[in-house]
Amino acid sequence: MPPIVRTLLTRGVPLLALYLVVLGLIGAGIIDAYWMATLALICVNIVLAVSLNLITGFTGQFSLGHAGFMAIGAYATAIISNAVAGPAGFLGGLLAGGVLAALVGFLIGLPTLRLRGDYLAIATLGMAEIIRVVFVNLDSVTNGAAGLTVTQNMDWNWFFVLTVGSVILIRNYLRSRQGRDAIAVREDEIAAESIGVDTTRAKVMSFTIGAFFGGLGGGMYASYFYFIKPDLFGFLKSIDILVIVVLGGLGSLSGSIIAAILLALISTLLQGFTEIRMILYALLLVVIMIFRPEGLMGSRELSLNVFSRLGRRRPALATAQAAPGASEAQGKGDER
Amino acid sequence: MDQLAQQLINGLSLGSIYALIALGYTMVYGIIQLINFAHGDVYMVGAYVGFASMAILGLGVFESLALAMVTCMILGVVIERVAYKPLRNSTRIAVLITAIGVSLLLEYVMLYFVGAAVRSYPPLPDYFNAQFAVGGVVISAKSLIIIGVSVALMIGLQFIVQKTRIGKAMRAVSQDADAARLMGINVDNTISFTFALGSALAGAAGVLVGIYYNTINPLMGIMPGLKAFVAAVFGGIGLIPGALIGGYFIGVTETLVSGYFSSLLQDAVVFAILILVLIFKPAGLLGKNVREKV
Numbered sequence: 126m127p128p129i130v131r132t133l134l135t136r137g138v139p140l141l142a143l144y145l146v147v148l149g150l151i152g153a154g155i156i157d158a159y160w161m162a163t164l165a166l167i168c169v170n171i172v173l174a175v176s177l178n179l180i181t182g183f184t185g186q187f188s189l190g191h192a193g194f195m196a197i198g199a200y201a202t203a204i205i206s207n208a209v210a211g212p213a214g215f216l217g218g219l220l221a222g223g224v225l226a227a228l229v230g231f232l233i234g235l236p237t238l239r240l241r242g243d244y245l246a247i248a249t250l251g252m253a254e255i256i257r258v259v260f261v262n263l264d265s266v267t268n269g270a271a272g273l274t275v276t277q278n279m280d281w282n283w284f285f286v287l288t289v290g291s292v293i294l295i296r297n298y299l300r301s302r303q304g305r306d307a308i309a310v311r312e313d314e315i316a317a318e319s320i321g322v323d324t325t326r327a328k329v330m331s332f333t334i335g336a337f338f339g340g341l342g343g344g345m346y347a348s349y350f351y352f353i354k355p356d357l358f359g360f361l362k363s364i365d366i367l368v369i370v371v372l373g374g375l376g377s378l379s380g381s382i383i384a385a386i387l388l389a390l391i392s393t394l395l396q397g398f399t400e401i402r403m404i405l406y407a408l409l410l411v412v413i414m415i416f417r418p419e420g421l422m423g424s425r426e427l428s429l430n431v432f433s434r435l436g437r438r439r440p441a442l443a444t445a446q447a448a449p450g451a452s453e454a455q456g457k458g459d460e461r
Numbered sequence: 462m463d464q465l466a467q468q469l470i471n472g473l474s475l476g477s478i479y480a481l482i483a484l485g486y487t488m489v490y491g492i493i494q495l496i497n498f499a500h501g502d503v504y505m506v507g508a509y510v511g512f513a514s515m516a517i518l519g520l521g522v523f524e525s526l527a528l529a530m531v532t533c534m535i536l537g538v539v540i541e542r543v544a545y546k547p548l549r550n551s552t553r554i555a556v557l558i559t560a561i562g563v564s565l566l567l568e569y570v571m572l573y574f575v576g577a578a579v580r581s582y583p584p585l586p587d588y589f590n591a592q593f594a595v596g597g598v599v600i601s602a603k604s605l606i607i608i609g610v611s612v613a614l615m616i617g618l619q620f621i622v623q624k625t626r627i628g629k630a631m632r633a634v635s636q637d638a639d640a641a642r643l644m645g646i647n648v649d650n651t652i653s654f655t656f657a658l659g660s661a662l663a664g665a666a667g668v669l670v671g672i673y674y675n676t677i678n679p680l681m682g683i684m685p686g687l688k689a690f691v692a693a694v695f696g697g698i699g700l701i702p703g704a705l706i707g708g709y710f711i712g713v714t715e716t717l718v719s720g721y722f723s724s725l726l727q728d729a730v731v732f733a734i735l736i737l738v739l740i741f742k743p744a745g746l747l748g749k750n751v752r753e754k755v
Contacts, residue, residue: 187554236740243496243557247690248739251732254687258729360683364561371558403569410562415547418555 144285151281161281165349167389168284169342172291174369174381176338179295181367182375182424183304184331185311186238190249191339191366193256196358197229198222198340199347200260200267203275206348215278215348219287222344223337229256230336231329238328253363260355272354279349287345291338296378298334307331311376361403368406371413373420380422463597468720469713474604474673476712477611481666482689483696483704484618485537485659491635491699492655494553498560499540501686502567503660507533507667508677509571516583522672526610529664537660538653546649564686571679579678582671589672607669614665615705618658622701631655635699684728688715691735697745706746 147164150156156164173191180188198219205218229252237248260267267273298304306327309317318324347353369388373380395402413420482504489497507529514525544563548556591602622628630651633641642648670685671677692711696703711731719727738745 181554185554187557233736237736240739240743243494243553244694244739244743246496246557247694248736250687251691251735255729255732255736258725262723262725364565367558367561375554400569400573403565404573407562407565407569411544411559411566414551414555414559414562415544418548418551 140289147281147285162350163389163393164281165279165284165345166393167386168288169346169349170366170369170385170389171288171382172338172342172345173366174373174385175292175295175378176335176342177366178370178373178375178378178381179299179307179338180332180335182370182377182381183299183311184307184328185314186328186332187243187246188249188332188335189246189360189363189367190233190251190253191335192358192360192362193249193253194226194230194336194339195343195346195362196253196256196260196355197226198343199353199358200273200343201225201340202344203273203347203353204266206276206278207273210276212278215276219341219344219348223340226340226343227333227337230339231333234329234332234336238332239325250360250363253358253360257355257358260358267355270355272352275347275351275353277348277351279345284345284349287341291341292378292382295334295338299378303327303330308376364406368410371410371420374422374424375420376424377420377422377426379427380420380425383427384421464720466596466598468716470598470600470604471720472713472716473709474607474712475716476709477608478666478670478673478708479685479689479692479712480705480708481611481614481662481669482685483692483708484615484701485663486690487693487696487698487701487704488631488655488659490693492631492638492652493545493549495545495556495560496690497656497659498557498686499544499563499567500659500663501682501684501689502564502571503533503537503540503682504663504667504670504686505571505677505679505682506536506567507664508671508681509575509667509679510664511668511671512580512582512677522585522589522668526665526668529668530661531664533664533667534657534661537656537663540660541653541656546652564682568679568682575679577679579676582675582677585672603672607673610665610669614662618662619701621658627651627654688728688731691731694735694745695738697748700745700747703745703747 147156151161173195177188177191180186199222201222202215202218205221206214208214209217233248233252234245237245261270263269299308306317306322306324307330309320309322310324310327314324317327343358369384370381372388373382373384391405392402395405482500485500485503486497489495489500510529510532511525514520514528515522520528540563544559545556548559585603589603589606593600593602620628622631630641630646631654633644633646634648634651638648641651666685667677667682670681688711689708692707693704694707695710696705696707711734714734715727715731718730742748
């Protein structure tokens with residue numbers, strides 16, 4: 126079986142099944158507006174958590190400003206899709222939001238990522254705060270603190286495409302040479318530098334890509350929940366996303382996905398009790414860090430490959446995995 | 462000109478409060494390289510203890526100040542022992558996340574018990590409300606007392622750090638914890654003592670801010686906490702004089718911005734200062750660039 130066919134079978138079929146099942150449930154009315162909102166929140170949180178995991182979990186850079194990127198994406202999508210009707214405005218808005226967020230991430234990341242230590246956390250926190258204040262004060266464009274109504278463009282089709290697409294792109298990035306550089310930086314920055322990894326470049330790349338998907342997540346949020354205001358994207362939103370990443374496991378994409386689903390369900394159930402929910406989140410952070418700092422999944426991944434392993438076990442799998450690594454090392458040697 | 466002088470006086474009062482909080486940040490950072498996010502919330506707890514002791518126990522302002530300092534001191538040590546000490550050998554990211562968790566925990570537990578409503582501080586004794594006119598500038602006794610108490614506390618801190626045995630131990634541990642341990646210094650106790658000192662100062666700042674603004678709420682610690690951290694970074698994190706300079710600088714800048722432009726912008730300006738400092742002089746005003754060693 127050619128690899129591409131196998132990939133399609135093992136990954137595509139389960140995903141397609143998931144898509145169709147949810148579509149059917151929506152059609153049958155079992156997923157009503159209430160659960161659809163939860164589903165939308167899960168998808169948005171998956172995109173946000175996976176992109177923050179790229180920055181914090183895989184590259185080891187602590188960012189507290191993800192809500193800021195989200196705000197940029199949300200407002201860009203809102204303004205563009207309100208101005209241009211139809212899918213062109215909506216998709217253009219999502220893209221513009223992602224690109225703008227990436228640009229801001231790049232501008233913030235370039236100077237601060239050179240620094241060692243926790244400065245990025247504070248700089249990103251400050252950045253998110255500045256973005257919020259700017260949106261509050263730009264009355265003519267953003268309608269200030271009162272907020273903005275957005276054309277509702279998202280449905281399950283778009284959620285599925287954008288969420289799965291984001292996860293696949295980030296996963297593939299992590300398996301590329303740049304992604305492995307990023308992981309090397311997390312493991313030991315000095316060692317990575319000494320074997321020739323351009324650490325600043327690796328960090329800025331991860332941060333910019335993470336910012337892009339943060340912006341995309343914000344755009345998805347705005348287009349489904351159709352009302353945004355600057356206060357939605359405050360410090361606590363950044364913490365919400367961080368809790369998902371930490372619970373799922375710093376360095377595990379599937380962990381982030383599982384945690385996003387778990388926490389969305391918990392917060393739907395605890396909707397009326399904001400304070401209890403926050404106390405729970407806070408305790409969760411402290412307890413996880415003390416007793417299980419690697420989170421639910423650690424850096425392990427739960428892959429859709431399980432479907433192929435269920436079918437047959439072949440040694441070919443092992444060699445297929447080893448081969449790209451070897452050729453990659455070869456490639457590196459040639460270039461330097 | 463009069464207006465400028467007036468704003469400067471207000472800025473100095475606010476700056477004293479920031480400086481007191483920033484001292485705690487900077488000492489903790491100096492000794493275990495941790496941004497103690499919970500520090501701003503210790504300050505909030507201090508404000509509530511002061512409120513309770515004045516409104517419920519009926520104590521005077523200065524007794525309440527002392528009570529708040531002692532309570533926060535205990536709280537700071539408990540936080541350190543329970544949440545941070547088990548993570549002494551973990552990655553920095555893990556400790557930082559724990560600090561955020563502790564911060565949220567303090568905020569929302571407080572919110573759960575006292576509610577989100579803003580409370581106003583009980584009426585102060587008459588001599589707090591006296592005002593002096595110097596030229597066209599009105600100086601309130603309140604501002605003078607806030608500045609005076611802060612300066613007295615800072616002098617006390619300086620004395621402890623520079624002249625006592627435990628202060629010497631603090632300086633030793635912040636230079637090199639392993640070497641300090643080899644010299645027979647009890648590093649764990651020294652770290653706890655640092656938390657105790659910093660938290661006591663934050664508690665004092667909490668009561669002073671209650672006197673200054675007259676209102677307190679459970680989430681009041683977030684912004685001043687962050688700004689005090691900016692102050693510490695501005696002056697050079699880990700350096701006690703840096704925290705003082707930074708605190709007063711941020712306080713005065715913020716007052717001037719809200720006096721001459723808009724109070725909505727003051728937060729953005731403070732964080733813009735932070736980002737500029739990080740870009741141009743990451744070691745801070747008084748800090749030296751240290752080459753990292755493998």
